[in-house]
Amino acid sequence: MIHTFRPAGTPIALALFLATAVPAPVFADPDPQPWSERAIREDVDITALAASGEDPISVLQPLGERLFSARFTTLDGAGRPDATGAIVPTKARRRSHLPFQRLAGMDANACASCHNEPVVGGAGAFTANVFVSEGFESADFDTIDPQFSNERNTNAIQGAGLIELLAREMTADLRRQRQDVLAKARANGKTAKTKLVSKGISFGSLTADPDGTLDVSGLDGIDDDLTLRPFSQKGVFASLRQFTVNAMNAHHGMQARERFGSTWTGTDDFDDDGHTDELTPGHISALVAWQATLPAPTRKQDLPDIWQDAAQAGETLFGEIGCSACHIPELPLESLVFHDPGPYDTAGTLRQSDVVSPLALDLGTLDWVKALPRDDQGRVLVPLFGDLKRHKIADAANDTFGNELLAQRFVARDVFMTAELWGIGSTAPYGHRGDLTTLNEVILAHGGEATASRKAYSDLEEQDRQSVIAFLRSLEIAE
């Protein structure tokens, strides 16, 4: 086993004491007492693990599960008295006297304290909503005035590994198309245009000029750099790793070395809580591995006949009225090898260029992945009911989903990533704010690009609408 115990976030005072008073080998700390309130007790050397040939899933998954459920304490470095929750390391203008704070955070000391319905890693109730801000606007977001944030319901993580793999493949696919249209324009000496399509989903168009310049104004539902960012309700995070580093700081004040460490901030205790390098790359890899291997949602298996029949009819109607145009039932996935770090992260999230070789987590070894259907090309069909694309989902006539005050990370307030509906039957309440109690309400809240489908749904007979509900309620996160 690669497990090596090394306390993360050694208090500065202790580190200094050890450095000055104790011979170097004593850096190997004694085991904590059985009653210790420290949550982090293990670390993993991911360089050694990648080189060992050992299955990284079996090593990382248990540690990741423990970290996801761990209740971080001040002994671990929980809290960020001198830093905001911003994704880019940002000093607070003044220290908050509140270690916990529901808006600006830290707002939790365990991932599982929100992601817990119906199981750990799942969604959260309205009481577990979080408040999203860029974190460096509006007086450091240290106000308790909610107008400086967007309130969001907790997303379920089940199946996220497959989602990220799909996104990676689509990013690679779209960038290939970008390269092709640039090469065509250069070769022909005239402007070239291409329609971007990946896995059957259109992302608008690109226009290339012979000098290598690119007009991106025709893009649709994806960022200008053609990185498909599948995570968060806005679709603004590229990887589980990036999201994990963000969330550990924002929600728990646990700062990962790869972003908040001395390389990019000049200090190994950016939040000034007396703990250095609170989360190592090994900790983040463990959390990523656990999330990436969480079984994808499935369908209820033990439905009574009446529900089964209704669900079957509802699934057909779901397609007929246009819902499946965006909530695409399944997308094909070529490769099941999840590399960590991933290929599209940038500085501040561990990159493949930062390590000798990335960890290779073969999700194909997992029983729940083996159970997924494959197409005639052998590709796994990921039953996500989504398109990994952003859409305008509100309009003046139906502004329920346009209820946010702030754009997030360049994405307008009425634009959201298509919610993957797998597991929807287990994740009430609904909507990005978690403020719609029934599926009927959330369907009727669709505006913008979904207007036609919503109207088609509302025009259905009551029985047919109930069939659609029956279908959606059959998509569950297994307990």
Added chain:
Amino acid sequence: MRQAGFLALTLLAVTASACPAFADNISGNTSGQSSLAPVPVFAEEAQSAGINHIYDGAWEFFVGGGTAIFDCDGDRRPDLFLAGGKNPAQLFRNASPTAGPLKFEPVDTGLSDRQSANVLGAYPLDFNNDDVLDLVLLRLGENLLLEGKGSCRFDVTNRALAFDGGREWTTAFSATFEPDLEFPTLAFGNYVDRSAPGSPWGTCHDNFLFRPETTGDGDVSYSEATRLSPGYCSLSMLFTDWNRSGEPALRISNDRQYYRGGEEQLWAVPPGRPPRPYRKADGWQHLKIWGMGIASIDLDVDGFPEYALTSMGDTKLQKLAEDSDETVPVYQDIAFDLRVTAHRPYAGEDLKPSTGWHSEFQDVNNDGLWDLYIAKGNVEAMPDFAAYDPDNLLLGQWDGRFTEAGSEAGIGLDRRGRGAGLADFNADGLLDIVVVNRGAPASLFRNLGQGTAEHPKPLGNWLAVDIRQPGKPNRRAVGAKISVRTGTRSMVKDVQIGAGHASGQSGFVHFGLGVAERANVRIKWPDGDWSHAYRVFANGHVIIDRGAEKARLWYPE
């Protein structure tokens, strides 16, 4: 010929004894600390890249040795023009594979042998508003205005523009677009007047300002020169909006070696009126240095740029004094506080003072903090100044100060640096360095980030920005300010022609973004209008056309 700077040496000795920090930093790192900011690794690749070039010559070429970095063939990659002194100047087309080893191919400029000789420096700009970059050559003798014709070909246009290139020893240049003028105003800085009685002592030549006149057919003419007198042997000049008035003034750094009664200069250049030097009564403080190169950046983003001035001995870093304001150019020196004096070599056993030339603020490690590069090298064989005098790479730290990392970065060659420039030659997002050395091959350093020549690795995120004003004069928006915001931090850089030591560049403007994966970019156009915020993603090249709703992107092949 330069003489030993006894006064400077004495002063330095006093300073060193009074400041233990200095005494501790005789060798190695002048700050006594290692850089917390990541140190990039550079590999010298001039020979393998096909750059075989030496700047050399007699006394007149102890100074100069510039380079112009600009795209001469329209492929948006930076090409290289290198001054040669007694040797012919050379132009190299950039053929570097993206993210690969540096590669250049010599190209014929179309200049005669006579025209390409005696070149001390070069600055690119678009002086005729045709959106093809032109080139100004600073020469011992007639200066040349070269009109870019595309495909790296140039025509000498002195006669067509009625420009008298003069017979002076020209060592500095800057250009600006004055309000309501369609074409640029050109300033030429001259060195010693060798024909004057008593030369070289106290015989500095006047400098010249050429304002454009629009001819009947809409072209430009530079038929009249305005003397900027007195001249004090200038080695660097820069049109700079020091007081955020929107009216650039001309800062001139002068070499005290030869002037009498001279000083550093700042000239007001009011539109339509004669230039006039700021004097003591205006608040301008008397400062005598061996001024060789100006670098300018707004370190604290207060709208008032800071100026690094290289010299023999310690480098100055000037900041507008706290008790000053937009009307009174009083500067305080913060070089010591920020640890950028770079007053003696950071490596080797030579304790004598350094000799600084080209200087430039850039971000070589993409951490979002400005770094300062200084080319160093003995004038020729001055015994009282360090013989081994490696170039500086002062990395910006999070505490606002700088730390020397030249040795660790691998740029400390035993060559006498002169002009230089930092640009991303292989479009990998890491700034490379070209240095013109006196009497030795030009150096070309490829930035490998945290990797090796075989496997370069990126550092922080980055952004390269090119701005244009389509359909307007001043297409390249000289005088504009680019503001890049990530989180609560802002970085600003001015689009300028001038400064450094006989070396200029035009092209993508580079910003390090640290761990930010996106940024908001706003442009303050030369007429003072601000653009809306352009939302751009990290690690790419963006082109912002004035008035455009979205930025265009550029991808190298």
